Amino acid sequence: MSQALQVAVVGATGLIGRAILDLLAERQFPAKRVCAVDGTEHEGEVVAYGNLELDVQPLDEVSFDNIDLAFFVAGSEVSRQLAPQARAAGATVIDFSSAFRLDEQVPFVVPRINGAGLLAQEDVSLVSVPNCTVTPLAVALNALAANGLSRVTVSTYQSVSGTGQEALEVLADQTTALFGQREVETTVYPKRIAFNLLPRIGEVQGDGGTSEEQSVIDEVRRLLGQPALPVEVTCVRVPVFFGHAWSVNVALSQPLEVERARKLLAANGIHVVDDSQREDGYATPMEVAGSDRIWVSRVRATEAGLAFWLTADNVRVGAALNCVEVAEALLAAGKLR
Ligand SMILES: NC(=O)C1=CN([C@@H]2O[C@H](COP(=O)(O)OP(=O)(O)OC[C@H]3O[C@@H](n4cnc5c(N)ncnc54)[C@H](OP(=O)(O)O)[C@@H]3O)[C@@H](O)[C@H]2O)C=CC1
Numbered sequence: 405m406s407q408a409l410q411v412a413v414v415g416a417t418g419l420i421g422r423a424i425l426d427l428l429a430e431r432q433f434p435a436k437r438v439c440a441v442d443g444t445e446h447e448g449e450v451v452a453y454g455n456l457e458l459d460v461q462p463l464d465e466v467s468f469d470n471i472d473l474a475f476f477v478a479g480s481e482v483s484r485q486l487a488p489q490a491r492a493a494g495a496t497v498i499d500f501s502s503a504f505r506l507d508e509q510v511p512f513v514v515p516r517i518n519g520a521g522l523l524a525q526e527d528v529s530l531v532s533v534p535n536c537t538v539t540p541l542a543v544a545l546n547a548l549a550a551n552g553l554s555r556v557t558v559s560t561y562q563s564v565s566g567t568g569q570e571a572l573e574v575l576a577d578q579t580t581a582l583f584g585q586r587e588v589e590t591t592v593y594p595k596r597i598a599f600n601l602l603p604r605i606g607e608v609q610g611d612g613g614t615s616e617e618q619s620v621i622d623e624v625r626r627l628l629g630q631p632a633l634p635v636e637v638t639c640v641r642v643p644v645f646f647g648h649a650w651s652v653n654v655a656l657s658q659p660l661e662v663e664r665a666r667k668l669l670a671a672n673g674i675h676v677v678d679d680s681q682r683e684d685g686y687a688t689p690m691e692v693a694g695s696d697r698i699w700v701s702r703v704r705a706t707e708a709g710l711a712f713w714l715t716a717d718n719v720r721v722g723a724a725l726n727c728v729e730v731a732e733a734l735l736a737a738g739k740l741r
Pocket residue numbers: 414415416417418419420421442443444445446463477478479480481482500501535536537565566567568569570718719722723
């Protein structure tokens with residue numbers, strides 16, 4: 405196993421970049437050097453890496469020549485422009501953006517769903533990971549897939565951290581403005597998010613769906629290897645800082661008892677809350693923020709299959725943890741130089 409790697413995090417001052425740095429330090433990823441890279445406007449800033457502070461290096465001055473592993477978490481424009489360059493310089497790239505998710509030439513990975521497939525691939529120099537709205541949902545669906553998924557119907561409740569750092573400030577500012585009876589500015593989102601719900605995430609497409617909804621459809625199908633799976637989804641932005649939630653209905657071709665479903669979910673590393681008789685017997689985004697688990701509550705039988713409530717920390721479980729788990733899987737298989 406190669407040790408003491410040189411690692412770069414591109415987009416290091418963002419929410420996901422910071423969470424990746426936290427996880428690398430917490431999980432003692434064997435890095436001999438970690439470069440925090442971001443846009444020029446972040447020059448002079450520092451970011452935490454365990455007990456250390458890293459100076460942010462400007463993107464346009466960074467060479468990937470000595471980098472073994474680069475996490476790209478600065479959006480698809482940066483990934484499209486620089487991931488090929490990093491790869492050509494010899495770095496393995498783990499990309500958290502929409503740039504390569506539907507590219508059949510690029511492995512698209514959640515280790516606990518299709519990690520074995522990743523390790524069987526010859527070229528793992530670029531690995532794409534799913535949208536944070538997809539990973540926890542797909543892990544839960546995969547746990548039930550042996551019973552034949554025939555339709556998935558989902559409504560999402562997505563926290564503002566899914567939009568990035570700036571949206572956290574917008575929700576905080578709007579909330580304090582409302583309490584202070586001051587005028588509320590609407591930036592980042594087209595309507596007020598504080599004490600409101602916005603039933604549109606991403607750009608609207610020709611069929612009336614949004615780019616975020618299409619990502620869920622396309623990426624769930626690709627991860628589960630079911631390209632024709634009917635997936636219906638409505639994505640809603642909610643005034644919560646951290647933690648996404650999903651209301652999920654699955655139609656199954658073979659019946660599955662609730663108790664067995666709970667066991668299958670738990671066997672896939674999901675924390676199943678099983679206190680349906682208690683008034684507070686369910687998990688909420690507030691409780692799961694900061695947790696590295698996916699939480700399922702309210703599992704119940706429906707005419708067609710099952711319904712349940714899912715929630716997870718979008719920044720850690722939905723995004724950063726999956727990136728780091730891909731790196732750990734590559735490292736353990738000797739696929740990082
Ligand atoms: N947070 C989440 O749960 C999810 C995030 N994503 C996506 O992942 C990416 C990172 O998310 P997140 O960390 O939350 O976002 P943030 O907005 O918190 O951070 C993004 C970072 O990338 C930098 N950046 C963006 N565009 C450029 C550019 N063209 N050149 C140089 N630097 C750039 C930003 O710099 P600056 O501050 O100067 O803009 C910022 O430092 C985003 O594309 C986001 O859409 C996807 C799914 C979920």
